[in-house]
Amino acid sequence: MAAPSRKERQACWGARDAYWKCLDESTEDASRCKKLRSSFESSCPPQWIKYFDKRRDYLKFKEKFEAGQFQPSEKTAKS
Numbered sequence: 001m002a003a004p005s006r007k008e009r010q011a012c013w014g015a016r017d018a019y020w021k022c023l024d025e026s027t028e029d030a031s032r033c034k035k036l037r038s039s040f041e042s043s044c045p046p047q048w049i050k051y052f053d054k055r056r057d058y059l060k061f062k063e064k065f066e067a068g069q070f071q072p073s074e075k076t077a078k079s
Helices: 006-025 030-043 046-066 074-078
Strands: none
Touching: 006 030, 006 046, 030 046
16 A cells, blocks of 8 residues: 555545544534544545544543543552
């Protein structure tokens, strides 16, 4: 598989940013972002989507952890 061109990369990043913005604004109802998710998936290679999804999860965890809002599960706290 050839590497994405500059335009393809920019389209992917733009779709990712729009999707993430929607998720940030719609914390209660992520279903409102389905169209943006579809655009994100159609604009980016599958391995990039997997990476970006993991990256977002990590960044959200890090944000909560640094703000002191992280609550470990009971199982983790007992060990």
